[in-house]
Structure formats: structure tokens, C-alpha cells
Amino acid sequence: MQFSFKKILSHLTCIISAGLTLFLNGCDNNMKPSPEKGILQHKESIFSQNDKETWKLATSWNAEFPPFTNAVSNMAKMVEQMSGGNFIIEIESVSKHKAAFGIMDMVKLGQYQMGHTASYYYKGKDPVLLLFTSMPFGMNALEQYAWFYFGGGLELAQKSYEKHGVYSFPGGNTGVQMGGWFRKEINSLEDIKGLKVRIPGFAGEIFAKLGCAVTNIAPGELYTSLERGTIDALEWVGPGMDITMGFHKIAPYYYTGWHEPATELQFIVNRATMDKLSAKNKEILRVAMRTAAYDMLIQNYDMSATAWDKIKTEYPNIKVKTFPKPVMDAMRQANAELIAEESAKSLEFKSVVESQQAYMKKARAWTNIGEFAYIRDNQ
Numbered sequence: 001m002q003f004s005f006k007k008i009l010s011h012l013t014c015i016i017s018a019g020l021t022l023f024l025n026g027c028d029n030n031m032k033p034s035p036e037k038g039i040l041q042h043k044e045s046i047f048s049q050n051d052k053e054t055w056k057l058a059t060s061w062n063a064e065f066p067p068f069t070n071a072v073s074n075m076a077k078m079v080e081q082m083s084g085g086n087f088i089i090e091i092e093s094v095s096k097h098k099a100a101f102g103i104m105d106m107v108k109l110g111q112y113q114m115g116h117t118a119s120y121y122y123k124g125k126d127p128v129l130l131l132f133t134s135m136p137f138g139m140n141a142l143e144q145y146a147w148f149y150f151g152g153g154l155e156l157a158q159k160s161y162e163k164h165g166v167y168s169f170p171g172g173n174t175g176v177q178m179g180g181w182f183r184k185e186i187n188s189l190e191d192i193k194g195l196k197v198r199i200p201g202f203a204g205e206i207f208a209k210l211g212c213a214v215t216n217i218a219p220g221e222l223y224t225s226l227e228r229g230t231i232d233a234l235e236w237v238g239p240g241m242d243i244t245m246g247f248h249k250i251a252p253y254y255y256t257g258w259h260e261p262a263t264e265l266q267f268i269v270n271r272a273t274m275d276k277l278s279a280k281n282k283e284i285l286r287v288a289m290r291t292a293a294y295d296m297l298i299q300n301y302d303m304s305a306t307a308w309d310k311i312k313t314e315y316p317n318i319k320v321k322t323f324p325k326p327v328m329d330a331m332r333q334a335n336a337e338l339i340a341e342e343s344a345k346s347l348e349f350k351s352v353v354e355s356q357q358a359y360m361k362k363a364r365a366w367t368n369i370g371e372f373a374y375i376r377d378n379q
């Protein structure tokens, strides 16, 4: 039996070309592989559909605010490249639209097709939205991404956001946030009482329950407020983002995290606009958002590792502390009370909390014998 080299080569070309076409087309069954046309023509055929889009995206951030703004620019760049230049997303920062906390309304009204912001900014409008950012004593980033993508979290987010006229997608995670910079050491619940602290959101309500005077100060005034003693403590994010604020130069106690274990930003998209997108552009957008979100987590991890290495070398007197057990217990208790109060007011809030708690119970059992045990046993 004789093998023809030409025949084999021809078969191989068919297989490779068909494979590439399927890869590029994803699940589009209308596009049949036709190997004889060649690879270049296939590429052109899927990018030549008439589905040009130019969107505007409003962010809650200043133009240069890494890594938050990187998540947005990476997403837009991926969308442009994957669509062969057909789908363009133009980014407008807070300096242009002046409405850091008005992103959801602007996207709902169609002033922008898309936004990049954080769910917990809208808890005053709708408390359930708080739950899609991060909860004190809640899931870490890995557990929470598993909940979003495989544990029903994304579906719950769409249900909660439907009444606001937008779709919501994970938009980048900070990973665990530090408990903040304190000028004095906290040894007891008494040390917490009367403390003037800048700590926003649900954690602020917890600190208030513990007797702190919780204040909200604009980011630009935080350093001076801490330096002058207008506040005794503050929390920001973690070493990667804290280092540029300079808090380590004026507050020697750096507390470990409890209140924002996995702060997720979000992309929001106007529902009607997204519904009209071609199937291909929808998929391009989905993949770009998901990739950019996870990439931000990794970038912030690198930023924090690098910044912490610098801080601990240049300021060796900084002491990393964990709140004492009675303080942590009181915080956990206050958190449970606040969640119970909100759950009593809203069935929707209750059902999202229950989904998160059930998922966390399952995921944490694995984390404990997996990631946690590995770190604990390999110091």
C-alpha cells in the first residue's frame, strides 16, 4: 500500500484549517468550515460582518488610577483587537463626567453604553447591590470568583440589576484588603471606642456599632487628616495602592484584613444596548471583561508584593497587627446583626446572602485543606 505525501498534506491542511475556523467561530453553526479557501480568507470572513459598534464607557475613577483603570483599558483594548477594530469602547474618567457615584444612572439612561464602578456605591439606592462587591468576613477572591462564575452568583447579580436597567459583570478584584493604618495599637474593645476612623461602607457601620466615630473624608485629604490627628486611623486598600498615599510614613500599625476580603469592581452595560449586540460582539465583550477582571487581581497582587517589599525595607518599624480576638468577635457579631437587619427587610437580600454563605461553607472547607494548609505548612 502506497501513501501519497501530497494526499496526507492535503488532509492535514483540511483538519488544521477546519480546526482554526471552529476555534475562531466558537459556537457559530452558520459558518461551515471550507478548508479549500485557506486560513486568511476564513479570518476575514468572520471579521467582515457588519457589526460595527462605538461605545462610551464612564468610570468612577480618575484617568490614571492603577490597577482599577488598567482593568478598563485592557478590556477595551481586547475588544478592539478581537473584533478586528469593529468594536470600539471609548473611556471617560471622572474628570470628564464629574459623577463618580452616578455611573449606574448614566448607563441606565443610555448616556453611556457601559460603566466601570463598584456595586457598593449604590447600596443607598438598593442595599442588595452591596453584596456583589465584598462582605466583611466573606469569601476571598478565589472563592468569590468561583461563586460568581460557577456557583450562581452572576445569575443573582443579573436578577438584582435587572430593575436598574443594566447588566453587571465582575470588573476586577483587589484581593484581600488590609484592615488599615492606625496611629495607636489596638489591644482591647476599649481602645476602639471613641476612635476617629475613616472606613466606608458596611465596615463603617460595624465600627460605628463598636463605638467609633466614623468619618468620610475625600481621598486627597486623608494623609493630612491622619497626620494632624483629625482621624486616628483609616483603611484604604493594600500595600500596592496604599504606598502612593504615604500612610506608612505617619501611622506605624498596619492591621490585617477582615472587612473587604475580595473587593470586586464591576462592569455595567445598558440592557437594551447589550441585547442588540451581535452574538459575536457579545462573546468578545464577555471574554474581554472576564479576562480583564481576573488580570486586575493578578496585577494588584504584584503591586502589593512589590510595595510591601519596599515599605518593610524602608520603614522597618512598621508593625503588622491583627485585631485582638475580643475586637474581632465584636466585629463579627455586629456584622451578623447588620446582615440580619437587612435580610429582615428584603427577601432578595436574604436570598443572595444565603447563596453566598452556603457557597462559602462549601468552598472554605476546600480552601482550608488546600490553599490555607499549603501556606500554613510551608513557611
Ligand code: CA
Pocket (backbone or CB within 6 Å): 177, 235, 236, 237, 260
Ligand atoms: Ca477599602
